Amino acid sequence: xxxxxxxxxxxxxxxxxxxxxxxxxxxxxxxxxxxxxxxxxxxxxxxxxxxxxxxxxxxxxxxxxxxxxxxxxxxxxxxxxxxxxxxxxxxxxxxxxxxxxxxxxxxxxxxxxxxxxxxxxxxxxxxxxxxxxxxxxxxxxxxxxxxxxxxxxxxxxxxxxxxxxxxxxxxxxxxxxxxxxxxxxxxxxxxxxxxxxxxxxxxxxxxxxxxxxxxxxxxxxxxxxxxxxxxxxxxxxxxxxxxxxxxxxxxxxxxxxxxxxxxxxxxxxxxxxxxxxxxxxxxxxxxxxxxxxxxxxxxxxxxxxxx
Amino acid sequence: xxxxxxxxxxxxxxxxxxxxxxxxxxxxxxxxxxxxxxxxxxxxxxxxxxxxxxxxxxxxxxxxxxxxxxxxxxxxxxxxxxxxxxxxxxxxxxxxxxxxxxxxxxxxxxxxxxxxxxxxxxxxxxxxxxxxxxxxxxxxxxxxxxxxxxxxxxxxxxxxxxxxxxxxxxxxxxxxxxxxxxxxxxxxxxxxxxxxxxxxxxxxxxxxxxxxxxxxxxxxxxxxxxxxxxxxxxxxxxxxxxxxxxxxxxxxxxxxxxxxxxxxxxxxxxxxxxxxxxxxxxxxxxxxxxxxxxxxxxxxxxxxxxxxxxxxxxxxxxxxxxxxxx
Amino acid sequence: xxxxxxxxxxxxxxxxxxxxxxxxxxxxxxxxxxxxxxxxxxxxxxxxxxxxxxxxxxxxxxxxxxxxxxxxxxxxxxxxxxxxxxxxxxxxxxxxxxxxxxxxxxxxxxxxxxxxxxxxxxxxxxxxxxxxxxxxxxxxxxxxxxxxxxxxxxxxxxxxxxxxxxxxxxxxxxxxxxxxxxxxxxxxxxxxxxxxxxxxxxxxxxxxxxxxxxxxxxxxxxxxxxxxxxxxxxxxxxxxxxxxxxxxxxxxxxxxxxxxxxxxxxxxxxxxxxxxxxxxxxxxxxxxxxxxxxxxxxxxxxxxxxxxxxxxxxxxxxxxxxxxxxx
Numbered sequence: 011x012x013x014x015x016x017x018x019x020x021x022x023x024x025x026x027x028x029x030x031x032x033x034x035x036x037x038x039x040x041x042x043x044x045x046x047x048x049x050x051x052x053x054x055x056x057x058x059x060x061x062x063x064x065x066x067x068x069x070x071x072x073x074x075x076x077x078x079x080x081x082x083x084x085x086x087x088x089x090x091x092x093x094x095x096x097x098x099x100x101x102x103x104x105x106x107x108x109x110x111x112x113x114x115x116x117x118x119x120x121x122x123x124x125x126x127x128x129x130x131x132x133x134x135x136x137x138x139x140x141x142x143x144x145x146x147x148x149x150x151x152x153x154x155x156x157x158x159x160x161x162x163x164x165x166x167x168x169x170x171x172x173x174x175x176x177x178x179x180x181x182x183x184x185x186x187x188x189x190x191x192x193x194x195x196x197x198x199x200x201x202x203x204x205x206x207x208x209x210x211x212x213x214x215x216x217x218x219x220x221x222x223x224x225x226x227x228x229x230x231x232x233x234x235x236x237x238x239x240x241x242x243x244x245x246x247x248x249x250x251x252x253x254x255x256x257x258x259x260x261x262x263x264x265x266x267x268x269x270x271x272x273x274x275x276x277x278x279x280x281x282x283x284x285x286x287x288x289x290x291x292x293x294x295x296x297x298x299x300x301x302x303x304x305x306x307x308x309x310x311x312x313x314x315x316x317x
Numbered sequence: 318x319x320x321x322x323x324x325x326x327x328x329x330x331x332x333x334x335x336x337x338x339x340x341x342x343x344x345x346x347x348x349x350x351x352x353x354x355x356x357x358x359x360x361x362x363x364x365x366x367x368x369x370x371x372x373x374x375x376x377x378x379x380x381x382x383x384x385x386x387x388x389x390x391x392x393x394x395x396x397x398x399x400x401x402x403x404x405x406x407x408x409x410x411x412x413x414x415x416x417x418x419x420x421x422x423x424x425x426x427x428x429x430x431x432x433x434x435x436x437x438x439x440x441x442x443x444x445x446x447x448x449x450x451x452x453x454x455x456x457x458x459x460x461x462x463x464x465x466x467x468x469x470x471x472x473x474x475x476x477x478x479x480x481x482x483x484x485x486x487x488x489x490x491x492x493x494x495x496x497x498x499x500x501x502x503x504x505x506x507x508x509x510x511x512x513x514x515x516x517x518x519x520x521x522x523x524x525x526x527x528x529x530x531x532x533x534x535x536x537x538x539x540x541x542x543x544x545x546x547x548x549x550x551x552x553x554x555x556x557x558x559x560x561x562x563x564x565x566x567x568x569x570x571x572x573x574x575x576x577x578x579x580x581x582x583x584x585x586x587x588x589x590x591x592x593x594x595x596x597x598x599x600x601x602x603x604x605x606x607x608x609x610x611x612x613x614x615x616x617x618x619x620x621x622x623x624x625x626x627x628x629x630x631x632x633x634x635x636x637x638x639x640x641x642x643x
Numbered sequence: 644x645x646x647x648x649x650x651x652x653x654x655x656x657x658x659x660x661x662x663x664x665x666x667x668x669x670x671x672x673x674x675x676x677x678x679x680x681x682x683x684x685x686x687x688x689x690x691x692x693x694x695x696x697x698x699x700x701x702x703x704x705x706x707x708x709x710x711x712x713x714x715x716x717x718x719x720x721x722x723x724x725x726x727x728x729x730x731x732x733x734x735x736x737x738x739x740x741x742x743x744x745x746x747x748x749x750x751x752x753x754x755x756x757x758x759x760x761x762x763x764x765x766x767x768x769x770x771x772x773x774x775x776x777x778x779x780x781x782x783x784x785x786x787x788x789x790x791x792x793x794x795x796x797x798x799x800x801x802x803x804x805x806x807x808x809x810x811x812x813x814x815x816x817x818x819x820x821x822x823x824x825x826x827x828x829x830x831x832x833x834x835x836x837x838x839x840x841x842x843x844x845x846x847x848x849x850x851x852x853x854x855x856x857x858x859x860x861x862x863x864x865x866x867x868x869x870x871x872x873x874x875x876x877x878x879x880x881x882x883x884x885x886x887x888x889x890x891x892x893x894x895x896x897x898x899x900x901x902x903x904x905x906x907x908x909x910x911x912x913x914x915x916x917x918x919x920x921x922x923x924x925x926x927x928x929x930x931x932x933x934x935x936x937x938x939x940x941x942x943x944x945x946x947x948x949x950x951x952x953x954x955x956x957x958x959x960x961x962x963x964x965x966x967x968x969x970x
Binding site for chain 1: 696698700727728729730731732735736738740743744745746747748749750757761762793795810933
């Protein structure tokens, strides 16, 4: 087990370097980071050159990347061009997004698994067909459309929620945005659980459990569900990174000042340090979540052995 | 050992009807490709029974037929939008801002006084173009890279796997924002280019997997033993049999690319006005959501139906090819 | 009588039609008795057992007629909750493939202990202790340590012992063993079969042994019921049946066992294939494959004729078969 973790950690290194380098290159090579600083006007060449020196932009890209990563590992994510520390931005943005992601994951688990179990046990009945069709619609309609529609109906028409979330972003205001963020994954969790339940329902060990005279509830929860949820847990785990990255759209719709908002602002203003810093953390979250899921797999399924 | 007159009775309980029936049902239409013609001397062995079985299922599937109808209509509209909408999507009259339906404008007018119906009709072209071209690009690049890696294995396979890992670690919308925010060209090409760049790993994984499966079939081993070249084995024996899963995934991906284009345009980095795109229209309509919801709902509806049609079509094709997934 | 199945009918409704899996089966098992049910794939032997246990998949399965009397009560008239209480406690089942029949992600101790927790309301700790006792009872070495292990960590024979332990946990009056040794190596088969027979004698259980292996039957069974196309075609005490079968199908089965004293001879095989359950031949279902078939077999379905008080045969020509052409 220990050796497996070490091997996985080593495997993560090239992926981490590759993806952060990719983003670093995109940001630095594709655009001129200084251009964003002088607003709409073109920069005065002297000022531009000075800024470049100041931010180390006159050095070759690979050297910039190496310096940057060196700093990152000492906890220094650099300074945004407006003088604010990137870590400061992070400390206000990440708690909001983490809260939003948690709401989304809880909804995914509660609603998705419940619907999946219900439909998996009633395959071919009207409930099943209805939910299945619903999941397809949710998967098909882009998140921003779902979000805008919910905002229109719940926020504007019926006034059940505030159309935009207040800066403090308390959990109760994040429920609808969380639902929007989770919607596509929720549909996937439903479908995955349904398939898994339907498959395992006919399995020999479930028949054994019935033959043992266990109550139906115990058969479903203890025997059927425990086996069926293994792939679902895997999906939800890998989804954490995707949700945090996908929060851009949701945060924009509901005006939530989280990671997505900061990234969006950073990209529009070509704020290199902010963008690279936030993406680096997101990639790390994604990789760590994947590792945790892999290890969790061994806990859930004793047949898996890591050597 | 003499032939046993008896067979152990196999798990009748599993499905009630005795394994035999389920087995027969699944054997008829498994994704396992049918073997190709012997050593490439005969006609190339397309997985004929697989496709014809799937086609027989699909022809009777109302969902498939409906989706196909919607898609045919979409393609028609994007080729000849003027056939069903008069006027130009760019002719707007501020005096009509946020007006409801009127003659020649069954969907009303948006915040800029543009005809929502005309813009929605013309928006189909962008979506279909981006969807089809991005899917083609992704499928070709992904299949070639994934197929070669799966066939030759070894170092190239390992490198490709790591590269796909890297791409999977970057959230798609985020990558799109970063890459496209610096692009000044207001055409579909950068958007398509970005999708191909970030989309190919998905197809390459599928292609790699199915090539590895196909490679292990006896007829491929036999062809190799008889000295057929790699090119010949890949093109005549493996490609025809590995293509089914790629087609299924590509169909579903086509829908998601259309959705992605709209999302990027909504965020302001995909296409920008004066281009016509459902994403732009939805973004432009969202500030007027209170007074002119129709300007938001029509392009949203068109987008949803389009994406739904492609995804459900892909779903139906997959089910037809592999009933076990149902 | 402990268990009496009377005129049971089961059918399966599928997309392609209705399959008649069980067509009027009657058999009985008494306390301490072993009944072997013999038949090919699709003969309905397992479906009958599932109907008795109440674990038939419905739909597609459906019991369309008959009675299942267990200790005098008709199980088919009981509510599901009442049947559940009987399952596991008063009647239990041993399945063929223990690897798939045991839950892969629950330790064997928990799976065994569950019987006591659910049916006897024991605490988890006491149940665990009983699980260890049970594992020792079926002679699993190092039971106290292995109680925490998962099914995949045991060998095939050990897994089947655990399956047996689970079935016998609450000392049920009736045990149904569905091909309990088929999935095992030949060397292990005998050990497991001996263990089962020993425990059966000890607890004086009624045992229904479903099998296709005539060799197993000869040693442990008291009576044999031979099934074909969802019917019992012959029912007899084990010795009588081996000595002289009263149905051509049984005769075919016996003749197709390889025998040491007939080395070199071509082995007999029943010609043809088992019938399609969606389209069972009229008259005697066996007639297309029967060497003795006459016109009457194609039209009239034979009743189960009483060959002797303890013996029945569903063949119009059972006399001819019984005294049949001397070989």
